[in-house]
Amino acid sequence: MIKSKALVRLTFLGAMIAWLILLFSDITVLFSSMQGLHPDVPVWLPRVMLAAYIIFLYYYYKFRIELDDSLNFTDLLWKVFATGLITTVVSLVFRLFVFMLGTTALATNIVFSDFICQINLALLVNFLLSALSSWKRLILYQKSKWLIRTWLLFEIILFAVLLYDSAGITFSETVSTTMNVIIGLLVLALAANMRWVAYLNFKQKWTSLLLLLLTFFYLAYFFYTVERSTEMISKETTAFLDYRTQLFIIVLASFIITYGIFSFLVILFNLPTSSVFEQKLEEVVNFQRISQSIQTEQDEESVYNILLESSVSSVFADAAWLEITGAKNDRRMFTYRVSEQESKNIREHLEKNNIKGVLDSGSEKTKNLSKHLGTMKGSRFRSLLAFPIVVKEETIGTLALLKELPEGFNKEMTRIVSTFANQAGISIENFRLMEEAFQNARYKEELKIAKTVQQSLLPNKLEQDKDFEIVAFSASADEVGGDYYDTLRINEHLVALIIADVSGKGTTAAFHMSQMKGIFHSLAQQLLDPKEFMQRANQALVYCLERGSFISASYFIIDTIEKKIRYSRAGHCPVLYLRAGSVESIYLKDKGAALGMVRSKDYCNYIENNEIPYGPGDTMVLYTDGITEAKDGKGEEFGNDRLAVALNEKAGASAKEIEDNIIKRLYEFSGSNNLNDDYTSMTVKFHG
Amino acid sequence: MVHIKRLQESGSDIIAVIGEIDASSSIELDLAIAKSVGEGFKKILVDCNALEYISSAGLGVFMSYIEEFRDKNIQMVLYGLKEKVANTFEILGLADLLHIRENKSEALKLANELSV
Numbered sequence: 167m168i169k170s171k172a173l174v175r176l177t178f179l180g181a182m183i184a185w186l187i188l189l190f191s192d193i194t195v196l197f198s199s200m201q202g203l204h205p206d207v208p209v210w211l212p213r214v215m216l217a218a219y220i221i222f223l224y225y226y227y228k229f230r231i232e233l234d235d236s237l238n239f240t241d242l243l244w245k246v247f248a249t250g251l252i253t254t255v256v257s258l259v260f261r262l263f264v265f266m267l268g269t270t271a272l273a274t275n276i277v278f279s280d281f282i283c284q285i286n287l288a289l290l291v292n293f294l295l296s297a298l299s300s301w302k303r304l305i306l307y308q309k310s311k312w313l314i315r316t317w318l319l320f321e322i323i324l325f326a327v328l329l330y331d332s333a334g335i336t337f338s339e340t341v342s343t344t345m346n347v348i349i350g351l352l353v354l355a356l357a358a359n360m361r362w363v364a365y366l367n368f369k370q371k372w373t374s375l376l377l378l379l380l381t382f383f384y385l386a387y388f389f390y391t392v393e394r395s396t397e398m399i400s401k402e403t404t405a406f407l408d409y410r411t412q413l414f415i416i417v418l419a420s421f422i423i424t425y426g427i428f429s430f431l432v433i434l435f436n437l438p439t440s441s442v443f444e445q446k447l448e449e450v451v452n453f454q455r456i457s458q459s460i461q462t463e464q465d466e467e468s469v470y471n472i473l474l475e476s477s478v479s480s481v482f483a484d485a486a487w488l489e490i491t492g493a494k495n496d497r498r499m500f501t502y503r504v505s506e507q508e509s510k511n512i513r514e515h516l517e518k519n520n521i522k523g524v525l526d527s528g529s530e531k532t533k534n535l536s537k538h539l540g541t542m543k544g545s546r547f548r549s550l551l552a553f554p555i556v557v558k559e560e561t562i563g564t565l566a567l568l569k570e571l572p573e574g575f576n577k578e579m580t581r582i583v584s585t586f587a588n589q590a591g592i593s594i595e596n597f598r599l600m601e602e603a604f605q606n607a608r609y610k611e612e613l614k615i616a617k618t619v620q621q622s623l624l625p626n627k628l629e630q631d632k633d634f635e636i637v638a639f640s641a642s643a644d645e646v647g648g649d650y651y652d653t654l655r656i657n658e659h660l661v662a663l664i665i666a667d668v669s670g671k672g673t674t675a676a677f678h679m680s681q682m683k684g685i686f687h688s689l690a691q692q693l694l695d696p697k698e699f700m701q702r703a704n705q706a707l708v709y710c711l712e713r714g715s716f717i718s719a720s721y722f723i724i725d726t727i728e729k730k731i732r733y734s735r736a737g738h739c740p741v742l743y744l745r746a747g748s749v750e751s752i753y754l755k756d757k758g759a760a761l762g763m764v765r766s767k768d769y770c771n772y773i774e775n776n777e778i779p780y781g782p783g784d785t786m787v788l789y790t791d792g793i794t795e796a797k798d799g800k801g802e803e804f805g806n807d808r809l810a811v812a813l814n815e816k817a818g819a820s821a822k823e824i825e826d827n828i829i830k831r832l833y834e835f836s837g838s839n840n841l842n843d844d845y846t847s848m849t850v851k852f853h854g
Numbered sequence: 855m856v857h858i859k860r861l862q863e864s865g866s867d868i869i870a871v872i873g874e875i876d877a878s879s880s881i882e883l884d885l886a887i888a889k890s891v892g893e894g895f896k897k898i899l900v901d902c903n904a905l906e907y908i909s910s911a912g913l914g915v916f917m918s919y920i921e922e923f924r925d926k927n928i929q930m931v932l933y934g935l936k937e938k939v940a941n942t943f944e945i946l947g948l949a950d951l952l953h954i955r956e957n958k959s960e961a962l963k964l965a966n967e968l969s970v
Binding site for chain 2: 667669670671713714715716718736737738739740755757758759760762763764765772773791803
């Protein structure tokens with residue numbers, strides 16, 4: 167940066183020095199020629215110095231304008247205009263000075279005239295070169311290889327012309343004519359590059375026109391001034407730097423003027439269509455806003471608002487509304503310059519006229535409903551366009567655009583808004599997917615908690631007695647299950663056992679399980695017989711279980727005095743019992759409906775008391791359906807028979823060994839440790 | 855996965871359940887029964903010939919309608935249960951709460967008798 171600043175200063179300094187040398191050498195030459203003396207400086211010096219001045223200034227503007235990226239189109243024109251203004255003001259100051267001198271000797275002095283003429287010429291060249299840099303930026307705005315080459319050729323030719331000027335040689339007529347034609351064609355080819363005009367908005371175009379007009383004015387002024395003073399001097403002598411002999415200045419001026427006129431005309435003729443370009447640009451921006459709204463942590467509401475705004479501004483609608491049915495079936499209205507009552511009236515009118523599937527969510531296609539509005543009285547709107555908002559192939563809402571003019575919407579507008587509506591649909595879909603992902607994460611977290619709760623509901627320690635030993639095992643799948651087992655000592659010789667399976671999974675199951683635990687712990691202590699226990703449990707649960715939910719349970723009371731097991735089965739898997747000395751275990755299939763199935767006092771008709779005696783060496787296995795319904799690779803179930811065999815195999819073994827065998831056989835069968843359900847078993851081995 | 859077909863025969867609505875009913879597919883069964891009730895059928899037969907498996911949630915669906923059926927005097931009869939499925943009904947004690955028959959003609963007969 168410092169380097170380029172230094173360069174700017176250096177080139178400006180160089181230009182100043184070159185110009186001063188030019189001025190003094192030219193005046194010297196002129197003065198010598200007037201006095202008939204031989205000049206002390208070579209006659210070619212002014213020409214060469216002009217070339218040096220031009221080159222320095224060229225680079226000065228190259229650094230000032232061409233390499234400054236922050237400039238936009240109007241800024242470029244503004245720079246040209248500003249340079250023009252400064253140079254004109256400076257020129258006018260000198261003019262004023264001359265005017266004030268009046269008809270004094272100095273004013274008519276040819277040397278002084280040359281001095282003024284040279285100043286004006288330098289200012290003109292300065293102005294032209296700043297315009298050249300700006301024009302270059304404009305022409306090369308959208309570069310192509312061909313364009314860059316053409317420009318390069320043009321610059322080389324300009325340079326050649328400059329050399330030609332400073333060398334002071336003259337070519338024959340034909341050569342110079344050919345050169346002129348080539349340069350002329352090149353200028354025309356370059357002047358055709360007007361792409362930047364399309365990017366100007368309406369206001370910028372007006373500004374540009376004004377700036378160009380003023381630029382022409384400056385040029386005209388300078389040419390007039392320089393021409394007049396040159397004319398004056400040339401009447402007296404030819405021994406001075408006459409700009410008319412400087413081809414470079416003529417070529418440059420004609421290029422600047424040609425491109426300026428072209429630009430002016432193109433901008434002028436583009437004025438009426440500029441609104442279309444602006445609109446297109448706005449559409450693109452709006453489209454981007456809709457697609458990006460999702461990434462900027464905005465909510466659905468802002469997507470709707472952006473959609474409404476964008477659609478309205480794209481088709482110049484007078485009013486609009488957006489009706490959305492949310493994820494929770496709630497209806498929301500977004501309106502723009504229309505009251506909800508008005509929109510309701512319109513919808514009712516359309517409904518009354520039996521225009522099916524329109525503004526309700528059943529519509530799938532974009533519809534132009536303008537003709538139906540014509541018959542509506544009291545409405546200020548005469549055009550209506552309706553679009554469905556589709557998310558996951560489901561219409562979640564309607565966008566309605568209104569205009570006060572009849573037939574106010576064309577096909578193009580319909581297409582644009584359709585695109586907006588589609589994009590909004592995608593944005594909302596993405597948004598909902600994201601929300602779902604969050605919900606899932608939260609649900610998983612909840613499940614984790616439920617699982618911890620469920621685990622804590624199972625007993626750490628089971629009741630033991632000299633008459634029997636109890637072991638239990640429970641494993642659950644990823645999801646929270648509803649298996650429950652527990653034991654409770656009622657008194658010295660009575661111990662209560664329960665095994666239950668809550669229908670359903672997840673947090674609800676864990677919740678019902680905790681209820682079951684509460685019921686068990688409160689009712690078991692009251693020394694109820696098993697049937698009574700079930701009846702009361704059912705009574706209690708009816709109020710907490712939702713429709714369709716139930717709990718299967720088996721309740722046992724082991725009486726160590728009478729050596730009996732009294733039990734009641736409420737829809738739970740039949741107990742597996744193996745008598746000591748027997749080789750075959752049996753299932754105790756008794757009657758009993760699950761808890762919560764019959765929600766009245768009638769439940770007593772569906773449950774019964776049962777009793778079996780036990781003896782030393784007997785084994786009782788309680789389990790949940792997760793075990794019997796465990797599947798192998800072929801989809802076959804573990805079943806009651808395999809469970810019975812697993813018990814039979816270890817008839818004489820301890821409770822723990824029997825349980826281990828059941829688990830082993832189960833895992834052997836299902837082939838993997840992947841659980842799909844809850845497995846729970848409670849094994850009771852009798853000793854007494 | 856479950857597939858549910860409905861067809862009407864001599865004033866009865868026959869709901870054929872094909873496949874397996876688990877927690878997620880039980881919703882479809884629930885919908886089918888609710889539809890049938892909503893359409894005002896007084897005799898609903900459930901064809902379980904092609905029912906391979908039913909989970910507790912599926913049983914819960916049948917169970918949840920018992921009271922409503924009693925109040926509205928609707929007769930529901932299940933028929934053609936596979937042994938395994940029947941066993942599930944049996945264990946849970948639903949066999950006593952629901953009407954279950956061997957085949958369609960018996961089921962129809964029962965439904966007609968009950969609705970008199």
